[in-house]
Amino acid sequence: MARQERAIRTRKAILEAAGAVFDEHGYASTTIAMVLERAEVTKGALYFHFPSKESLAQAVLDEQLPFGTVPPHPCKLQEIIDITFVFGQRLVGNSLLQGSVRLTVDQCAPPGVDHTGPYRQWAELLVALMQQAREQGELLPTVVLRDTVELLVGAFAGVQQMSRALSGREDLGHRISVLWSHILPSIAVPGLLLGLDSKPDRGTRILADIELSGY
Amino acid sequence: MARQERAIRTRKAILEAAGAVFDEHGYASTTIAMVLERAEVTKGALYFHFPSKESLAQAVLDEQLPFGTVPPHPCKLQEIIDITFVFGQRLVGNSLLQGSVRLTVDQCAPPGVDHTGPYRQWAELLVALMQQAREQGELLPTVVLRDTVELLVGAFAGVQQMSRALSGREDLGHRISVLWSHILPSIAVPGLLLGLDSKPDRGTRILADIELSGY
Structure with a gap:
């Protein structure tokens, strides 16, 4: 394996471990030692990529947006709907993303x-x-x-958190669907409403398509 | 001051201090000593009311709902709208409530x-x-x-958190108003829509009325 490829893999392993530990313990209670143990990398490798807990948290936060990547859709409102469902679906199973979201919504902003x-x-x-x-x-x-956009972002953050607290995010697809069914009539032109897909399993279906097409 | 009245005051002082400390530091980083110092009560008094950090957190959580108390309104949808604005308005200035909300939305549930x-x-x-x-x-x-109700609760939780993160809750009234303007058309009968008041300063006005009337 080339040196650069190994470095990328190591960085990824550290970020995944950090996300999991931040998600479980929150920023304040997380230590570098906990991340080291989870990532199974050397102390030197970790400090090479991330000189501090702050830089680790910042990197985990910076990884968040790409998880909302979806195939482009001719209808841009549908594309926005898709982003929320795909992000929600990925959130269910990805500990790096879970940690990133927790760092965002947790209120203790470390300096x-x-x-x-x-x-x-x-x-x-x-x-x-x-x-x-x-x-x-x-x-x-x-x-x-x-x-409208800031309402969507704030409401989504709260809805996923409530879903996490009450069902371990099992009902997140349903809750996102309910969010859209309440908001769409206030923002979409009537002729578009029936054609938009905001069913609870929208995220699962898009992710299956992505895998098939190799997008 | 009668003994019972003093006990009630002490309990209130402890809860207000605990709310402030939980709000600033989160559950994990809060210690009984920090609450003691803030509340300016004796260790004995604190342990008399709250034998553990858990019981203190539970009591702070249990205090949350009464902050949504509003005068009854003949239109029940207006009463629900009023609850959100009044709760939001109280949240801006009350550290017990701030701590209670942080304990609710923070994801680390202590045993x-x-x-x-x-x-x-x-x-x-x-x-x-x-x-x-x-x-x-x-x-x-x-x-x-x-x-609809669970969407309101989840979306409100997220909206107030985003408001806290971006503006120290200064724009919370505006954000609650935006939430209602997007959701009401999907739930209220059309004849009611124009008569409902969900303007950003609704909370301030209701609280002023409450003070005047001594409700």
Whole structure:
């Protein structure tokens, strides 16, 4: 294995271990030693990639957005819906993502770590997609893009947390579907409503398609 | 001061101190000593009321629902709207409530503390009010009470957290107003929509009325 490839693998193993430990224990109670033990890498390798707990937390936070990647869809509102379901579905099984989300929503912001980053990055990404949706005539004229987007981001954060607390995220697909069924009539033009797919298993189906197509 | 009254005051001082400390440091990093120092009560008094950190956290959680108390309203949907605004407004300035909410949404559930209690208690309370709203003909026939209520509880939890992270809860009234403007058209009968008040300053106005009337 080439040196660079090995370094990438080691970094990935550390981030996955860190995500799992942050998810289980939260930022304050996590120690580098706990991550080391979980990642099964040397202390030197860990400090080579991440010189501090802060930098480890920041890296885990920075990994969050790519988990919302979905195939582009001609209808941009459907693409936004898809992002929420795919992100939710990935959240169920991925400990790096779980740790990243916990660091975002947990309120103790350690000095040197910007835990509000994902809120703002999600908002930027979704405002851009909403802008495209607007240009394509998908949105009601009453929609204020930033208000709608920040509501989606905040509500999603809370819904996934409640799902985690009450069912270990088993009912997350259903809860995301309920979120959309309440919000879509206020933002989508009526002609679009029936054609949008926000059924609870939307995430599972998209992920299956992605695997088949190798997207 | 009678002994019982003094005990009630001491208990209140301890809970307020505990709420502030839990809010600042989270459950795991909070110690009884930190609460003692903040509450300015004797160790004996604290242990008399709360034999452990768990029992202190449980009591802080149990104090949450009364902060949603509002004057009854003939329109039950308006009463539910009022609860969210008043709760949000109280959340801005009350450290006991801030600590209680943090314990609810923080994901590390310490053994012996049921941090999911408020989620379920809010849902029960709001389902009962929604049931009355339904009987009074305020709701669209498509509304599934429990789905709508659990969405409200989860979305509110997330929206207040995002508001805290991005603006120190300064924009919470606006965010609650945006939440309602997106959800009401999906749940209220059209004839009711224009008469419902979900403006950002709704909480401030109700609290001012409560103070004037001594409710």
